[in-house]
Amino acid sequence: MNHSGDIVKKLTERGYRLTPQRLMTIAAIEHSDGHISAEEIYAQVVSKYPHVNISTVYRTLELLKQLGLVTDTDFGEGRVRYHPVGKGHHHHLVCQECGATVDLDETALTPLKDVLLREYGFSADLRHLAIFGRCGKCGS
Amino acid sequence: MNHSGDIVKKLTERGYRLTPQRLMTIAAIEHSDGHISAEEIYAQVVSKYPHVNISTVYRTLELLKQLGLVTDTDFGEGRVRYHPVGKGHHHHLVCQECGATVDLDETALTPLKDVLLREYGFSADLRHLAIFGRCGKCGS
DNA sequence: TTTGTAATTGCAAAACCTTGCAATAAGCCG
DNA sequence: CGGCTTATTGCAAGGTTTTGCAATTACAAA
Structure with missing residues (x-):
């Protein structure tokens, strides 16, 4: 670090x-x-x-x-x-319903990064993403 | 469709x-x-x-x-x-070096979506993303 | 320390998008 | 068809970010 x-x-x-x-x-x-x-x-x-x-x-x-x-x-x-x-690597899950955000470890994106590199030769810059969606409390 | x-x-x-x-x-x-x-x-x-x-x-x-x-x-x-x-679901890989874009099938993001749902109860809206990085031609 | 040069800045304007509010008009109901 | 209600629009202004250009300044070299 x-x-x-x-x-x-x-x-x-x-x-x-x-x-x-x-x-x-x-x-x-x-x-x-x-x-x-x-x-x-x-x-x-x-x-x-x-x-x-x-x-x-x-x-x-x-x-x-x-x-x-x-x-x-x-x-x-x-x-x-x-x-x-x-200052460290992580991502964020952002609920579009209630606005809550949850931290997500960097490793959650590693498999995707690997697939893109292996199958497309593409080196993805997946750093500090905000991923939008709905949190558990707000239902599917 | x-x-x-x-x-x-x-x-x-x-x-x-x-x-x-x-x-x-x-x-x-x-x-x-x-x-x-x-x-x-x-x-x-x-x-x-x-x-x-x-x-x-x-x-x-x-x-x-x-x-x-x-x-x-x-x-x-x-x-x-x-x-x-x-009009169909897909994503894009966008090379920040040369500007080239490659289409990516929706399924490439499915594993991530599943993990977020299973482990965080978070229903991610991963539709029609642009993923930035470097394509094979432009090196790592 | 002074000078030269090219990177960097401030300023003004513009591009993209959002918002408050009064005026307008879509669609319901009789 | 005509009026009513309220969603929707146009307008004007504002927020965030980018850009062109002339003036400034950091740094290298003398």
Whole structure:
């Protein structure tokens, strides 16, 4: 498991510049509970660096996503939430009826990943998914 | 397998009103190749009924989605594409490197669906998914 | 430490989708 | 057919995210 600072290290390794905007965006993600929205990140960044633009936050998030350092997940809230890959791998079951969410271990998706690789030669990026449906309490 | 007209039938059965806006939106979906965007639907509707508003198209799509008559799938294009459920069930593997997409049979997701139901009592709505990753040609 | 260069940012605008509200019209009933 | 009720629509505004472009700045190299 990675720890705080890993994202910064990987950015420098790959030759990306360490701007204050990027550092603060990364800090917000790493210090979050692991499911933070762009707006929430932006609020934290602005509180210490008022003239930062939210589009810079979005561009940093896009970069981190491309580099495989964060995942973005749509929980059906009308906005996406970000998760540092280093903070552990899991998925979510989201009930569309009552809104309840249950964590799902990474291994639940492993068989599917293996089948896609074996039968289609396709390396699926199945990280931090939100799977929608109906939970037991809400019936079939 | 359903055929054209099924969506309209189900709407009336459930007591929804058959407005011209809805009928034209439904026709556009049913006559499409099965992966049509809201903007494309809207263009078709407007060509015959110029004063229709795109928010009405979106509301109809949301309704059809709730009723399980269409699926909406994000292929990573910045907009969602709609598919009439009656036109057959399948998924897509989308290569994030070269953009190639491969169809995947519905059955590939059945084991996962079964596990979620058995072990979590969760009835997952795994219809017409886009699974992102890297295809064989683009390497692991 | 200064300079040069190209990556990065801020800003403004736009794309996609949703929502509140008053006006409209579908379908029921007489 | 005509009126009634309430679902549905159009409009305008707003939320989330992306993008083009000129200005800025991180970092490498002198």
